[in-house]
Amino acid sequence: MKISDIYKKAVQMGIDADFRSNEYVAKLLERRKQKYEKLSGHEKAEFDAESLTNPYSDTRVLHVADDREIKKVMCGIDIEVGEILLAKELGDIDLVISHHPMGRALADMHEVMELQADIFHQYGVPINVGEGMMKERTSEVARGINPRNHWRTVDAAKLLGINLMCIHTAADNISASFVRDAITKGNPERVEDLMEILSGIGEYQQAERLGVAPRIFTGSPENRCGKVLVDMTGGTEGPPKIYERMAQAGIGTVVGMHISEDHKKEAEAAHVNVVVAGHMSSDSIGMNLILDEIAKQGAEIVQAGGLFRVSRNK
Ligand SMILES: [Fe+2]
Ligand SMILES: [Fe+2]
Structure with missing residues:
Protein backbone atom coordinates (compact mmCIF):
# COMPACT_ATOMS: atom_id res chain seq x y z
CA MET A 1 0.00 0.00 0.00
CA LYS A 2 1.14 3.51 -0.80
CA ILE A 3 0.23 6.57 1.29
CA SER A 4 -2.40 7.64 -1.24
CA ASP A 5 -4.07 4.19 -1.03
CA ILE A 6 -4.30 4.48 2.76
CA TYR A 7 -5.67 8.00 2.49
CA LYS A 8 -8.32 7.01 -0.08
CA LYS A 9 -9.31 3.93 1.90
CA ALA A 10 -9.70 5.98 5.12
CA VAL A 11 -11.84 8.64 3.40
CA GLN A 12 -14.04 5.98 1.78
CA MET A 13 -14.49 4.14 5.09
CA GLY A 14 -15.42 7.48 6.67
CA ILE A 15 -18.03 8.12 3.98
CA ASP A 16 -19.46 4.61 4.36
CA ALA A 17 -19.78 5.10 8.12
CA ASP A 18 -21.15 8.67 7.80
CA PHE A 19 -24.55 9.08 9.50
CA ARG A 20 -25.61 10.88 6.30
CA SER A 21 -26.16 8.71 3.24
CA ASN A 22 -23.51 8.21 0.53
CA GLU A 23 -25.84 10.03 -1.90
CA TYR A 24 -26.13 13.01 0.43
CA VAL A 25 -22.33 13.23 0.82
CA ALA A 26 -21.95 13.06 -2.99
CA LYS A 27 -24.46 15.92 -3.29
CA LEU A 28 -22.44 18.00 -0.80
CA LEU A 29 -19.25 17.47 -2.84
CA GLU A 30 -21.09 18.49 -6.00
CA ARG A 31 -22.29 21.70 -4.32
CA ARG A 32 -18.71 22.50 -3.29
CA LYS A 33 -17.55 21.99 -6.87
CA GLN A 34 -20.15 24.41 -8.19
CA LYS A 35 -19.14 27.00 -5.58
CA TYR A 36 -15.45 26.47 -6.37
CA GLU A 37 -15.97 27.08 -10.07
CA LYS A 38 -17.48 30.50 -9.31
CA LEU A 39 -14.45 31.60 -7.26
CA SER A 40 -11.69 33.76 -8.65
CA GLY A 41 -8.34 35.28 -7.68
CA HIS A 42 -7.12 34.76 -4.14
CA GLU A 43 -10.37 33.02 -3.16
CA LYS A 44 -9.58 30.27 -5.61
CA ALA A 45 -5.94 30.14 -4.48
CA GLU A 46 -6.97 29.76 -0.85
CA PHE A 47 -9.47 27.03 -1.63
CA ASP A 48 -8.33 23.52 -0.69
CA ALA A 49 -8.90 21.54 -3.89
CA GLU A 50 -8.67 18.31 -1.90
CA SER A 51 -12.07 19.15 -0.39
CA LEU A 52 -13.71 18.52 -3.77
CA THR A 53 -13.23 14.77 -3.36
CA ASN A 54 -12.74 14.40 0.40
CA PRO A 55 -15.67 15.65 2.50
CA TYR A 56 -13.56 15.76 5.68
CA SER A 57 -11.40 18.87 5.97
CA ASP A 58 -9.56 17.38 8.97
CA THR A 59 -8.35 14.22 7.21
CA ARG A 60 -5.27 14.88 5.08
CA VAL A 61 -1.88 13.68 3.92
CA LEU A 62 0.36 16.26 5.60
CA HIS A 63 3.83 15.43 4.38
CA VAL A 64 5.25 12.96 1.90
CA ALA A 65 8.99 12.67 2.34
CA ASP A 66 9.30 9.43 0.40
CA ASP A 67 6.39 7.81 -1.45
CA ARG A 68 7.44 4.25 -0.71
CA GLU A 69 5.52 1.03 -0.07
CA ILE A 70 4.14 1.25 3.49
CA LYS A 71 5.22 -1.75 5.55
CA LYS A 72 5.25 -0.28 9.03
CA VAL A 73 2.85 2.36 10.36
CA MET A 74 3.13 4.18 13.66
CA CYS A 75 -0.26 5.45 14.77
CA GLY A 76 -1.22 7.69 17.67
CA ILE A 77 -4.34 9.54 18.76
CA ASP A 78 -2.01 12.51 19.31
CA ILE A 79 1.18 12.92 17.33
CA GLU A 80 3.48 15.73 18.32
CA VAL A 81 7.15 16.53 17.76
CA GLY A 82 8.05 13.87 20.36
CA GLU A 83 6.33 11.11 18.40
CA ILE A 84 8.03 12.24 15.17
CA LEU A 85 11.40 11.94 16.95
CA LEU A 86 10.31 8.54 18.22
CA ALA A 87 9.50 7.41 14.68
CA LYS A 88 12.93 8.57 13.54
CA GLU A 89 14.58 6.78 16.46
CA LEU A 90 12.74 3.53 15.67
CA GLY A 91 14.19 3.88 12.19
CA ASP A 92 11.90 1.67 10.12
CA ILE A 93 8.58 3.57 10.31
CA ASP A 94 7.24 4.20 6.79
CA LEU A 95 4.29 6.37 7.83
CA VAL A 96 3.08 8.15 10.95
CA ILE A 97 -0.70 8.53 11.31
CA SER A 98 -2.24 10.91 13.82
CA HIS A 99 -5.92 10.89 14.72
CA HIS A 100 -6.15 14.48 15.94
CA PRO A 101 -5.61 16.94 13.10
CA MET A 102 -2.72 19.33 12.50
CA GLY A 103 -1.52 21.60 9.70
CA ARG A 104 -4.30 22.74 7.38
CA ALA A 105 -6.42 19.82 8.59
CA LEU A 106 -6.52 21.56 11.98
CA ALA A 107 -6.95 25.07 10.58
CA ASP A 108 -10.02 23.87 8.62
CA MET A 109 -11.36 21.38 11.17
CA HIS A 110 -14.47 23.48 11.96
CA GLU A 111 -15.72 22.83 8.40
CA VAL A 112 -16.69 19.25 9.28
CA MET A 113 -18.96 20.46 12.07
CA GLU A 114 -21.87 20.99 9.68
CA LEU A 115 -22.57 17.26 9.84
CA GLN A 116 -23.71 17.61 13.46
CA ALA A 117 -26.85 19.51 12.39
CA ASP A 118 -27.76 16.57 10.15
CA ILE A 119 -27.24 14.09 12.98
CA PHE A 120 -29.42 16.14 15.36
CA HIS A 121 -32.01 16.34 12.59
CA GLN A 122 -32.04 12.55 12.20
CA TYR A 123 -32.95 12.34 15.89
CA GLY A 124 -35.81 14.83 15.57
CA VAL A 125 -34.25 18.29 16.10
CA PRO A 126 -35.53 20.58 13.32
CA ILE A 127 -32.79 21.25 10.75
CA ASN A 128 -33.23 25.04 10.99
CA VAL A 129 -32.63 24.89 14.75
CA GLY A 130 -29.62 22.58 14.39
CA GLU A 131 -28.11 24.66 11.61
CA GLY A 132 -28.67 27.94 13.43
CA MET A 133 -27.07 26.65 16.63
CA MET A 134 -24.18 25.02 14.78
CA LYS A 135 -23.37 28.17 12.80
CA GLU A 136 -22.71 30.10 15.99
CA ARG A 137 -20.72 27.28 17.60
CA THR A 138 -18.69 26.58 14.44
CA SER A 139 -17.50 30.16 14.16
CA GLU A 140 -16.56 30.07 17.86
CA VAL A 141 -14.49 26.92 17.24
CA ALA A 142 -12.86 28.45 14.14
CA ARG A 143 -11.80 31.50 16.17
CA GLY A 144 -10.47 29.22 18.92
CA ILE A 145 -8.33 27.21 16.49
CA ASN A 146 -7.09 30.25 14.56
CA PRO A 147 -4.12 31.26 16.75
CA ARG A 148 -2.79 27.73 17.23
CA ASN A 149 0.63 26.62 15.96
CA HIS A 150 -0.87 24.32 13.32
CA TRP A 151 2.29 23.36 11.45
CA ARG A 152 4.75 22.63 14.25
CA THR A 153 4.58 18.81 14.09
CA VAL A 154 4.48 18.85 10.28
CA ASP A 155 7.67 20.96 10.31
CA ALA A 156 9.35 18.31 12.45
CA ALA A 157 8.25 15.59 10.00
CA LYS A 158 9.72 17.64 7.13
CA LEU A 159 13.05 18.12 8.91
CA LEU A 160 13.39 14.42 9.72
CA GLY A 161 11.97 13.08 6.46
CA ILE A 162 8.95 11.33 8.02
CA ASN A 163 5.75 10.62 6.05
CA LEU A 164 2.80 12.02 7.97
CA MET A 165 -0.98 12.08 7.68
CA CYS A 166 -4.00 12.60 9.93
CA ILE A 167 -7.39 10.89 9.92
CA HIS A 168 -9.90 12.70 12.11
CA THR A 169 -13.60 12.87 11.16
CA ALA A 170 -13.32 9.91 8.77
CA ALA A 171 -12.29 7.81 11.80
CA ASP A 172 -14.74 9.44 14.22
CA ASN A 173 -17.60 8.51 11.88
CA SER A 282 -13.46 5.99 21.61
CA ASP A 283 -11.05 7.67 19.18
CA SER A 284 -9.16 4.37 19.01
CA ILE A 285 -12.19 2.40 17.77
CA GLY A 286 -12.36 4.16 14.39
CA MET A 287 -8.59 4.25 14.00
CA ASN A 288 -8.34 0.53 14.83
CA LEU A 289 -10.88 -0.40 12.16
CA ILE A 290 -8.89 1.58 9.59
CA LEU A 291 -5.59 0.11 10.86
CA ASP A 292 -7.07 -3.39 10.53
CA GLU A 293 -7.54 -2.72 6.81
CA ILE A 294 -3.94 -1.50 6.53
CA ALA A 295 -2.73 -4.58 8.43
CA LYS A 296 -4.66 -6.84 6.05
CA GLN A 297 -2.43 -5.49 3.29
CA GLY A 298 0.58 -6.77 5.22
CA ALA A 299 1.70 -3.66 7.12
CA GLU A 300 2.80 -3.83 10.72
CA ILE A 301 1.11 -1.45 13.19
CA VAL A 302 3.06 0.28 15.95
CA GLN A 303 0.94 1.67 18.79
CA ALA A 304 1.93 5.13 20.09
CA GLY A 305 0.53 8.48 21.24
CA GLY A 306 -2.40 7.16 23.29
CA LEU A 307 -3.83 4.66 20.81
CA PHE A 308 -5.57 1.69 22.47
CA ARG A 309 -4.84 -0.90 19.81
CA VAL A 310 -7.42 -3.64 19.38
CA SER A 311 -7.28 -5.74 16.21
CA ARG A 312 -10.44 -7.34 14.88
CA ASN A 313 -8.58 -9.20 12.13
CA LYS A 314 -8.86 -12.97 12.35
FE1 LIG B 1 -11.90 11.87 17.43
FE1 LIG C 1 -10.48 13.16 19.96
Whole structure:
Protein backbone atom coordinates (compact mmCIF):
# COMPACT_ATOMS: atom_id res chain seq x y z
CA MET A 1 0.00 0.00 0.00
CA LYS A 2 1.14 3.51 -0.80
CA ILE A 3 0.23 6.57 1.29
CA SER A 4 -2.40 7.64 -1.24
CA ASP A 5 -4.07 4.19 -1.03
CA ILE A 6 -4.30 4.48 2.76
CA TYR A 7 -5.67 8.00 2.49
CA LYS A 8 -8.32 7.01 -0.08
CA LYS A 9 -9.31 3.93 1.90
CA ALA A 10 -9.70 5.98 5.12
CA VAL A 11 -11.84 8.64 3.40
CA GLN A 12 -14.04 5.98 1.78
CA MET A 13 -14.49 4.14 5.09
CA GLY A 14 -15.42 7.48 6.67
CA ILE A 15 -18.03 8.12 3.98
CA ASP A 16 -19.46 4.61 4.36
CA ALA A 17 -19.78 5.10 8.12
CA ASP A 18 -21.15 8.67 7.80
CA PHE A 19 -24.55 9.08 9.50
CA ARG A 20 -25.61 10.88 6.30
CA SER A 21 -26.16 8.71 3.24
CA ASN A 22 -23.51 8.21 0.53
CA GLU A 23 -25.84 10.03 -1.90
CA TYR A 24 -26.13 13.01 0.43
CA VAL A 25 -22.33 13.23 0.82
CA ALA A 26 -21.95 13.06 -2.99
CA LYS A 27 -24.46 15.92 -3.29
CA LEU A 28 -22.44 18.00 -0.80
CA LEU A 29 -19.25 17.47 -2.84
CA GLU A 30 -21.09 18.49 -6.00
CA ARG A 31 -22.29 21.70 -4.32
CA ARG A 32 -18.71 22.50 -3.29
CA LYS A 33 -17.55 21.99 -6.87
CA GLN A 34 -20.15 24.41 -8.19
CA LYS A 35 -19.14 27.00 -5.58
CA TYR A 36 -15.45 26.47 -6.37
CA GLU A 37 -15.97 27.08 -10.07
CA LYS A 38 -17.48 30.50 -9.31
CA LEU A 39 -14.45 31.60 -7.26
CA SER A 40 -11.69 33.76 -8.65
CA GLY A 41 -8.34 35.28 -7.68
CA HIS A 42 -7.12 34.76 -4.14
CA GLU A 43 -10.37 33.02 -3.16
CA LYS A 44 -9.58 30.27 -5.61
CA ALA A 45 -5.94 30.14 -4.48
CA GLU A 46 -6.97 29.76 -0.85
CA PHE A 47 -9.47 27.03 -1.63
CA ASP A 48 -8.33 23.52 -0.69
CA ALA A 49 -8.90 21.54 -3.89
CA GLU A 50 -8.67 18.31 -1.90
CA SER A 51 -12.07 19.15 -0.39
CA LEU A 52 -13.71 18.52 -3.77
CA THR A 53 -13.23 14.77 -3.36
CA ASN A 54 -12.74 14.40 0.40
CA PRO A 55 -15.67 15.65 2.50
CA TYR A 56 -13.56 15.76 5.68
CA SER A 57 -11.40 18.87 5.97
CA ASP A 58 -9.56 17.38 8.97
CA THR A 59 -8.35 14.22 7.21
CA ARG A 60 -5.27 14.88 5.08
CA VAL A 61 -1.88 13.68 3.92
CA LEU A 62 0.36 16.26 5.60
CA HIS A 63 3.83 15.43 4.38
CA VAL A 64 5.25 12.96 1.90
CA ALA A 65 8.99 12.67 2.34
CA ASP A 66 9.30 9.43 0.40
CA ASP A 67 6.39 7.81 -1.45
CA ARG A 68 7.44 4.25 -0.71
CA GLU A 69 5.52 1.03 -0.07
CA ILE A 70 4.14 1.25 3.49
CA LYS A 71 5.22 -1.75 5.55
CA LYS A 72 5.25 -0.28 9.03
CA VAL A 73 2.85 2.36 10.36
CA MET A 74 3.13 4.18 13.66
CA CYS A 75 -0.26 5.45 14.77
CA GLY A 76 -1.22 7.69 17.67
CA ILE A 77 -4.34 9.54 18.76
CA ASP A 78 -2.01 12.51 19.31
CA ILE A 79 1.18 12.92 17.33
CA GLU A 80 3.48 15.73 18.32
CA VAL A 81 7.15 16.53 17.76
CA GLY A 82 8.05 13.87 20.36
CA GLU A 83 6.33 11.11 18.40
CA ILE A 84 8.03 12.24 15.17
CA LEU A 85 11.40 11.94 16.95
CA LEU A 86 10.31 8.54 18.22
CA ALA A 87 9.50 7.41 14.68
CA LYS A 88 12.93 8.57 13.54
CA GLU A 89 14.58 6.78 16.46
CA LEU A 90 12.74 3.53 15.67
CA GLY A 91 14.19 3.88 12.19
CA ASP A 92 11.90 1.67 10.12
CA ILE A 93 8.58 3.57 10.31
CA ASP A 94 7.24 4.20 6.79
CA LEU A 95 4.29 6.37 7.83
CA VAL A 96 3.08 8.15 10.95
CA ILE A 97 -0.70 8.53 11.31
CA SER A 98 -2.24 10.91 13.82
CA HIS A 99 -5.92 10.89 14.72
CA HIS A 100 -6.15 14.48 15.94
CA PRO A 101 -5.61 16.94 13.10
CA MET A 102 -2.72 19.33 12.50
CA GLY A 103 -1.52 21.60 9.70
CA ARG A 104 -4.30 22.74 7.38
CA ALA A 105 -6.42 19.82 8.59
CA LEU A 106 -6.52 21.56 11.98
CA ALA A 107 -6.95 25.07 10.58
CA ASP A 108 -10.02 23.87 8.62
CA MET A 109 -11.36 21.38 11.17
CA HIS A 110 -14.47 23.48 11.96
CA GLU A 111 -15.72 22.83 8.40
CA VAL A 112 -16.69 19.25 9.28
CA MET A 113 -18.96 20.46 12.07
CA GLU A 114 -21.87 20.99 9.68
CA LEU A 115 -22.57 17.26 9.84
CA GLN A 116 -23.71 17.61 13.46
CA ALA A 117 -26.85 19.51 12.39
CA ASP A 118 -27.76 16.57 10.15
CA ILE A 119 -27.24 14.09 12.98
CA PHE A 120 -29.42 16.14 15.36
CA HIS A 121 -32.01 16.34 12.59
CA GLN A 122 -32.04 12.55 12.20
CA TYR A 123 -32.95 12.34 15.89
CA GLY A 124 -35.81 14.83 15.57
CA VAL A 125 -34.25 18.29 16.10
CA PRO A 126 -35.53 20.58 13.32
CA ILE A 127 -32.79 21.25 10.75
CA ASN A 128 -33.23 25.04 10.99
CA VAL A 129 -32.63 24.89 14.75
CA GLY A 130 -29.62 22.58 14.39
CA GLU A 131 -28.11 24.66 11.61
CA GLY A 132 -28.67 27.94 13.43
CA MET A 133 -27.07 26.65 16.63
CA MET A 134 -24.18 25.02 14.78
CA LYS A 135 -23.37 28.17 12.80
CA GLU A 136 -22.71 30.10 15.99
CA ARG A 137 -20.72 27.28 17.60
CA THR A 138 -18.69 26.58 14.44
CA SER A 139 -17.50 30.16 14.16
CA GLU A 140 -16.56 30.07 17.86
CA VAL A 141 -14.49 26.92 17.24
CA ALA A 142 -12.86 28.45 14.14
CA ARG A 143 -11.80 31.50 16.17
CA GLY A 144 -10.47 29.22 18.92
CA ILE A 145 -8.33 27.21 16.49
CA ASN A 146 -7.09 30.25 14.56
CA PRO A 147 -4.12 31.26 16.75
CA ARG A 148 -2.79 27.73 17.23
CA ASN A 149 0.63 26.62 15.96
CA HIS A 150 -0.87 24.32 13.32
CA TRP A 151 2.29 23.36 11.45
CA ARG A 152 4.75 22.63 14.25
CA THR A 153 4.58 18.81 14.09
CA VAL A 154 4.48 18.85 10.28
CA ASP A 155 7.67 20.96 10.31
CA ALA A 156 9.35 18.31 12.45
CA ALA A 157 8.25 15.59 10.00
CA LYS A 158 9.72 17.64 7.13
CA LEU A 159 13.05 18.12 8.91
CA LEU A 160 13.39 14.42 9.72
CA GLY A 161 11.97 13.08 6.46
CA ILE A 162 8.95 11.33 8.02
CA ASN A 163 5.75 10.62 6.05
CA LEU A 164 2.80 12.02 7.97
CA MET A 165 -0.98 12.08 7.68
CA CYS A 166 -4.00 12.60 9.93
CA ILE A 167 -7.39 10.89 9.92
CA HIS A 168 -9.90 12.70 12.11
CA THR A 169 -13.60 12.87 11.16
CA ALA A 170 -13.32 9.91 8.77
CA ALA A 171 -12.29 7.81 11.80
CA ASP A 172 -14.74 9.44 14.22
CA ASN A 173 -17.60 8.51 11.88
CA ILE A 174 -16.45 4.90 12.16
CA SER A 175 -16.26 5.08 15.98
CA ALA A 176 -19.73 6.63 16.13
CA SER A 177 -21.37 4.11 13.83
CA PHE A 178 -19.64 1.15 15.55
CA VAL A 179 -20.87 2.25 18.99
CA ARG A 180 -24.32 3.16 17.63
CA ASP A 181 -24.69 -0.29 16.04
CA ALA A 182 -23.67 -2.04 19.26
CA ILE A 183 -26.24 -0.01 21.23
CA THR A 184 -29.00 -0.56 18.66
CA LYS A 185 -28.31 -4.29 18.72
CA GLY A 186 -28.28 -4.41 22.54
CA ASN A 187 -31.46 -2.28 22.80
CA PRO A 188 -30.77 -1.08 26.39
CA GLU A 189 -33.68 -0.19 28.65
CA ARG A 190 -31.74 1.53 31.41
CA VAL A 191 -28.42 3.39 31.55
CA GLU A 192 -26.86 0.45 33.40
CA ASP A 193 -27.78 -1.79 30.46
CA LEU A 194 -26.11 0.67 28.13
CA MET A 195 -22.95 0.59 30.29
CA GLU A 196 -22.97 -3.19 30.01
CA ILE A 197 -23.05 -2.95 26.20
CA LEU A 198 -20.07 -0.56 26.20
CA SER A 199 -18.10 -2.88 28.46
CA GLY A 200 -18.33 -5.52 25.75
CA ILE A 201 -16.21 -3.39 23.37
CA GLY A 202 -12.46 -4.19 23.38
CA GLU A 203 -11.22 -0.58 23.55
CA TYR A 204 -13.42 0.11 26.60
CA GLN A 205 -12.17 -3.08 28.25
CA GLN A 206 -8.61 -1.80 27.83
CA ALA A 207 -9.74 1.60 29.13
CA GLU A 208 -11.19 -0.09 32.20
CA ARG A 209 -7.82 -1.65 33.01
CA LEU A 210 -6.13 1.73 32.53
CA GLY A 211 -8.54 3.60 34.81
CA VAL A 212 -10.53 5.43 32.14
CA ALA A 213 -13.61 3.21 31.82
CA PRO A 214 -16.90 4.62 30.46
CA ARG A 215 -18.66 6.74 33.10
CA ILE A 216 -22.09 8.19 33.72
CA PHE A 217 -21.56 11.97 33.99
CA THR A 218 -25.22 12.92 34.41
CA GLY A 219 -28.18 10.74 35.33
CA SER A 220 -28.06 7.45 37.23
CA PRO A 221 -27.69 3.77 36.31
CA GLU A 222 -31.39 3.14 37.00
CA ASN A 223 -32.60 5.89 34.64
CA ARG A 224 -34.40 4.81 31.50
CA CYS A 225 -32.28 5.49 28.38
CA GLY A 226 -34.99 6.76 26.06
CA LYS A 227 -33.69 7.45 22.58
CA VAL A 228 -29.86 7.19 22.60
CA LEU A 229 -27.76 9.61 20.56
CA VAL A 230 -24.13 8.68 19.91
CA ASP A 231 -22.35 12.02 19.73
CA MET A 232 -18.80 11.15 18.71
CA THR A 233 -18.19 12.84 15.39
CA GLY A 234 -18.28 16.23 13.71
CA GLY A 235 -15.02 17.88 14.74
CA THR A 236 -15.59 18.82 18.34
CA GLU A 237 -18.34 19.50 20.89
CA GLY A 238 -21.49 21.13 19.57
CA PRO A 239 -23.39 24.01 21.22
CA PRO A 240 -24.30 23.56 24.92
CA LYS A 241 -27.89 24.76 24.38
CA ILE A 242 -28.55 21.79 22.10
CA TYR A 243 -29.35 19.56 25.10
CA GLU A 244 -32.64 21.33 25.73
CA ARG A 245 -33.58 20.80 22.07
CA MET A 246 -32.45 17.18 22.22
CA ALA A 247 -34.69 16.55 25.21
CA GLN A 248 -37.64 18.12 23.38
CA ALA A 249 -36.92 15.86 20.41
CA GLY A 250 -37.14 12.82 22.70
CA ILE A 251 -33.45 12.05 23.18
CA GLY A 252 -32.98 10.61 26.67
CA THR A 253 -29.30 9.71 26.63
CA VAL A 254 -26.20 11.01 24.90
CA VAL A 255 -23.11 8.83 24.59
CA GLY A 256 -20.03 10.92 23.85
CA MET A 257 -16.24 10.76 24.02
CA HIS A 258 -15.86 13.69 26.42
CA ILE A 259 -17.94 16.58 27.77
CA SER A 260 -17.09 20.03 29.06
CA GLU A 261 -18.59 21.40 32.28
CA ASP A 262 -20.85 23.82 30.36
CA HIS A 263 -22.36 20.97 28.40
CA LYS A 264 -22.75 18.81 31.48
CA LYS A 265 -24.73 21.55 33.25
CA GLU A 266 -27.05 22.00 30.26
CA ALA A 267 -27.57 18.24 29.98
CA GLU A 268 -28.43 18.01 33.68
CA ALA A 269 -30.92 20.87 33.39
CA ALA A 270 -32.56 19.16 30.43
CA HIS A 271 -32.70 15.76 32.24
CA VAL A 272 -30.60 14.13 29.54
CA ASN A 273 -28.38 11.26 30.73
CA VAL A 274 -24.80 11.67 29.60
CA VAL A 275 -22.46 8.70 29.29
CA VAL A 276 -18.84 9.60 28.63
CA ALA A 277 -17.44 6.55 26.94
CA GLY A 278 -13.87 7.87 27.05
CA HIS A 279 -11.73 9.97 24.76
CA MET A 280 -8.64 7.95 23.74
CA SER A 281 -10.62 4.69 23.81
CA SER A 282 -13.46 5.99 21.61
CA ASP A 283 -11.05 7.67 19.18
CA SER A 284 -9.16 4.37 19.01
CA ILE A 285 -12.19 2.40 17.77
CA GLY A 286 -12.36 4.16 14.39
CA MET A 287 -8.59 4.25 14.00
CA ASN A 288 -8.34 0.53 14.83
CA LEU A 289 -10.88 -0.40 12.16
CA ILE A 290 -8.89 1.58 9.59
CA LEU A 291 -5.59 0.11 10.86
CA ASP A 292 -7.07 -3.39 10.53
CA GLU A 293 -7.54 -2.72 6.81
CA ILE A 294 -3.94 -1.50 6.53
CA ALA A 295 -2.73 -4.58 8.43
CA LYS A 296 -4.66 -6.84 6.05
CA GLN A 297 -2.43 -5.49 3.29
CA GLY A 298 0.58 -6.77 5.22
CA ALA A 299 1.70 -3.66 7.12
CA GLU A 300 2.80 -3.83 10.72
CA ILE A 301 1.11 -1.45 13.19
CA VAL A 302 3.06 0.28 15.95
CA GLN A 303 0.94 1.67 18.79
CA ALA A 304 1.93 5.13 20.09
CA GLY A 305 0.53 8.48 21.24
CA GLY A 306 -2.40 7.16 23.29
CA LEU A 307 -3.83 4.66 20.81
CA PHE A 308 -5.57 1.69 22.47
CA ARG A 309 -4.84 -0.90 19.81
CA VAL A 310 -7.42 -3.64 19.38
CA SER A 311 -7.28 -5.74 16.21
CA ARG A 312 -10.44 -7.34 14.88
CA ASN A 313 -8.58 -9.20 12.13
CA LYS A 314 -8.86 -12.97 12.35
FE1 LIG B 1 -11.90 11.87 17.43
FE1 LIG C 1 -10.48 13.16 19.96
